Amino acid sequence: MVDLHTHSTASDGTLTPEALVDLAVEKHLNAIALTDHDTLAGIPGACVRGNERGVEVVPGVELSAKWEGSGQMHILGYYVDCENDYLLERLQWLREHRQQRAQRIAARLKRLGVPISEHRIMEVAQGGSIGRPHIARVLVEAGHVASISEAFDRYLKDGGPAYVEKAQFRYGEVIKLIRLAGGVAVLAHPATLQLPRESLEASLKRLIRSGLQGIEAYGNHDAPAETSFYENIGRHYGLILTGGSDFHGANKLGTELGEYFANGLPDTDSLLEALSQRRPARTAGQGSSSS
Ligand code: AMP
Ligand code: ZN
Ligand code: FE
Ligand code: FE
Numbered sequence: 001m002v003d004l005h006t007h008s009t010a011s012d013g014t015l016t017p018e019a020l021v022d023l024a025v026e027k028h029l030n031a032i033a034l035t036d037h038d039t040l041a042g043i044p045g046a047c048v049r050g051n052e053r054g055v056e057v058v059p060g061v062e063l064s065a066k067w068e069g070s071g072q073m074h075i076l077g078y079y080v081d082c083e084n085d086y087l088l089e090r091l092q093w094l095r096e097h098r099q100q101r102a103q104r105i106a107a108r109l110k111r112l113g114v115p116i117s118e119h120r121i122m123e124v125a126q127g128g129s130i131g132r133p134h135i136a137r138v139l140v141e142a143g144h145v146a147s148i149s150e151a152f153d154r155y156l157k158d159g160g161p162a163y164v165e166k167a168q169f170r171y172g173e174v175i176k177l178i179r180l181a182g183g184v185a186v187l188a189h190p191a192t193l194q195l196p197r198e199s200l201e202a203s204l205k206r207l208i209r210s211g212l213q214g215i216e217a218y219g220n221h222d223a224p225a226e227t228s229f230y231e232n233i234g235r236h237y238g239l240i241l242t243g244g245s246d247f248h249g250a251n252k253l254g255t256e257l258g259e260y261f262a263n264g265l266p267d268t269d270s271l272l273e274a275l276s277q278r279r280p281a282r283t284a285g286q287g288s289s290s291s
Contacts, residue, residue, distance in 0.1 A: 002268040003258045004033040004058065005076065005188065005216065005244025007251075010042030012131035014249030017046035020257070024055045027258045031268050033058035033078060033244065035188075038094040039129040040082045058272065061091070061178075062188060065171035069203065071194030072158070073171060076186040076216065076242075077178030079279050084181035090169075097167035098130045105135055108162040109155060114144040132156045133251040148251060172210040179211055184278040186214035186242050190230055201233060208237055213278045218243025220260045227261045240274050241265070 007013030008020050015023060017034060024032045034046045034057060043059045050057035058078055065073040080087060102125075106118050116138045125134045136151035145151045155162040169177065175185040187207060195203060204215070217230035218241065234241045245260040246252070265271065 001027070001029045001258050001262070002031040002265070002271060003029055003244050003247065003260075004031075004060070004078070004242050004271075005035050005062075005219070006032055006247045006257065007036055007062075007249075008034060008042040008046070009126055009128055010034075010039050011036035011129040012125075012133040012248060012251055014251050017042035018049040020247075021046055021049040021053055021055050021057065023257050025053050027256075029055065029258045031056035031058060031272060032257075033060040033076075035060035035062045035076050035078075035244070037062050037064075037129050037131055038091050038098065040080070040088070040091065041128070043082050056268075056272065058275070061087075061183075063094070063174045063177075064166055064168045065174045066168050067171050067203070069193055069195060072192040074188040074192065075171065075174045075178065075212075076188045077181070077183035078186060078242075078275055080178060080181040080183035087177060087181035090177055094167060095129050101164050101166055102130045102135060104164045105132070105156070105162050108164065109135075109139070112155065112161055114139065114142070114155070116142050116144070133248065137251070148253070171207060175207070175211040179280060182280055184213050184240070184275055185211060186216060186240070187212055188216050189219050189246065190215060190217075191219075191226060197229060204233065204237065208239070212239070214240035214242050214275070216244060217241040218260060218262045218265045220245055220255055224261050224263070227264070231264055240278060242271070242275070 008017040034042050036042050046057045059082055061077045063075050065075050067073045102121050120138050121134055124137050136148040139145050139151040178185040215230055215234040217234050243262050243265045245255055247255050247257045
């Protein structure tokens with residue numbers, strides 16, 4: 001079993017990268033990808049612990065992308081080079097904007113009569129990439145709402161009264177950024193594009209022309225029937241099919257590490273082999289001893 005979509009305290013998950021690997025051991029997973037939002041900070045710690053505990057850790061990242069639709073488009077980058085200066089610089093820029101956005105959301109909440117401490121948001125984020133789940137937790141702590149999901153429903157959801165858009169790059173730039181850093185670009189949870197099937201196919205074609213290489217066909221957002229649609233369309237266009245839970249620990253209740261509609265997912269070795277084969281040629285040998 002493999003889970004290629006997870007978040008740690010480096011962004012908006014609640015487990016440290018090390019604790020995430022420990023949980024993977026408990027759950028008998030043989031590989032996980034750490035795909036924090038806009039940061040690679042958790043990867044070294046996860047890799048070290050993965051080596052110690054016998055879990056393969058795929059370095060990853062998740063970026064939100066601007067596009068013409070109204071749903072959310074998130075793109076995963078697997079096997080990116082964690083020392084790529086350009087990628088690191090762009091991610092840092094995104095994180096700085098996340099911080100400014102958190103201040104703007106806090107200002108909106110204040111106007112809505114549910115003030116929270118900006119300082120407390122920073123504390124909860126522990127220096128990681130700040131996201132709405134952190135703000136939701138502070139709203140719970142302050143007693144303004146009973147749960148994280150209530151915080152989203154009443155204030156933070158897309159288009160909600162305290163919602164502020166994130167700074168993000170267009171999808172073509174996101175894919176290019178990932179690939180320039182030696183990574184493989186995969187569309188995360190395709191259901192959040194909120195498109196009917198025919199339009200999803202058209203959007204997917206545009207993404208592929210921009211360099212998309214895979215689709216997260218196996219996930220948590222979809223009914224099993226949706227999974228087979230993503231499998232078919234992904235195969236039709238020669239995309240690699242990946243799977244993951246989008247685990248966030250206590251910040252996203254109802255999602256467990258390694259638990260998602262994985263029926264049909266190939267075995268871990270074949271999947272990771274297929275993924276790494278998509279890496280650009282000049283970095284494909286990185287980290288391996290092949291001549
Ligand atoms: P952000 O990147 O700051 O826009 O926050 C996005 C994160 O918030 C996603 O990774 C989701 O896990 C989480 N999220 C989005 N909508 C909801 C919701 N309705 N309830 C709980 N968590 C949510
Ligand atoms: Zn998240
Ligand atoms: Fe996502
Ligand atoms: Fe995610």
